[in-house]
Amino acid sequence: MDQKRIKDLLRKVKTGDVTVDEAVSRLRDLPFQDIDVACIDHHRSIRRGASEVIFGEGKEVEDILAIIDRMIAQEENILITRLSPEKAGKIKKKYRKAEYYPRSRTLTLIPYAQEPGGKGTILVISAGTSDIPVAEEAAVTGRFMGNDVDTLYDLGVSGLHRLLAHREKLQKASVIIVVAGMEGALPSVVGGLVDKPVIAVPSSVGYGASFQGIAALLGMLNSCASGVTVVNIDNGFGAAYAASLMNRK
Numbered sequence: 721m722d723q724k725r726i727k728d729l730l731r732k733v734k735t736g737d738v739t740v741d742e743a744v745s746r747l748r749d750l751p752f753q754d755i756d757v758a759c760i761d762h763h764r765s766i767r768r769g770a771s772e773v774i775f776g777e778g779k780e781v782e783d784i785l786a787i788i789d790r791m792i793a794q795e796e797n798i799l800i801t802r803l804s805p806e807k808a809g810k811i812k813k814k815y816r817k818a819e820y821y822p823r824s825r826t827l828t829l830i831p832y833a834q835e836p837g838g839k840g841t842i843l844v845i846s847a848g849t850s851d852i853p854v855a856e857e858a859a860v861t862g863r864f865m866g867n868d869v870d871t872l873y874d875l876g877v878s879g880l881h882r883l884l885a886h887r888e889k890l891q892k893a894s895v896i897i898v899v900a901g902m903e904g905a906l907p908s909v910v911g912g913l914v915d916k917p918v919i920a921v922p923s924s925v926g927y928g929a930s931f932q933g934i935a936a937l938l939g940m941l942n943s944c945a946s947g948v949t950v951v952n953i954d955n956g957f958g959a960a961y962a963a964s965l966m967n968r969k
Contacts, residue, residue: 726766753790757783762794769837769968770865771796773957776803776827781810788815788829798829799864801857801957824856824956828864837866838967840894842960844869845883845910847876847900850925855899857956858921858963862897865964877905890914895963899956901925904936911945917966919959920950 732738751763764772774787784807788798798818800811808820808827818829842862846855852873862869870893875883883890883906890896890913898907899921907920920943922936929935933953940950951958 753794755786755790758787760787760790762791762796765796770961770964771798773861774798774800776800776807776825781807785811785814792829792831795832797832797834797864798827799861800827801825801861803827821856821860823853824860825853826857826860828860830864834866836868837964838868838894840967841868841870841892842895842897842963842967843889843893844871844897844960845875845899845906846871846873847898847902847906847923848925849874851899851901851923854921854923854954854956855897858897858899858960859956861957861960862964865961867964867967875906876900876902877909880909883909887913895919895966897921897956897959897963899923899959900940901933901936902927902930904939907940907948907950908943908945911943911948916947917963918945918948919963920948921956921959922950922953924954 729738729743733740733743753760753762761772771791774784776784791798803825805822811827812818812820815829818827820827844855844859846852855873859869859871870889872886872889893916895917896910896914897919898910900906901923904922907918911918920940922933922940924933937953
């Protein structure tokens, strides 16, 4: 339940459309609800502007469904990251309106209307095609949080003319997320071209000496381009969440 829905509930109490007891019943599980397998933070959307996000990896389907049930009861929309196709299939049997994005391994269920939260466009760029799954996690997350999101894929430094062909989109974006593996050079290049925040996401793509993304992470942390912020390896979700906070009205 977010701030808007709480205000609507209080207005209905004031007008007599909802009784005090009914309102108390709906608010009873705030700020969190302990269901043994999880303590669900129902206040997250009030504090942060978006519901708690479920990390699907390592959780049993039954536990995920229990969390979803409680969140839906509190009028919260659902985003699940790192969710396998098998788990997604079982969730969709119960919640048929859920949408699964296999490339990013994310699932959304949005039964409640969302207000646009962004003042501009978040642009997500991937250096290579192999980086697209992480970039797509960022794109799905950004849209879930009420932003306009645009994507540009396979624009790595081995062919910079591909990036320069999209200068107009680079200039129009409010925040730019750049996903890159290998040596992680692309965020520095983008950071040197634009006057807006650049969030760098190191991916685990690369040969042996890339150390599953550590080389890209260190390269991004040592970027000489000002205004480049770095998140953890393969963390498209974290990048999009930060970009959404930057992009809010």
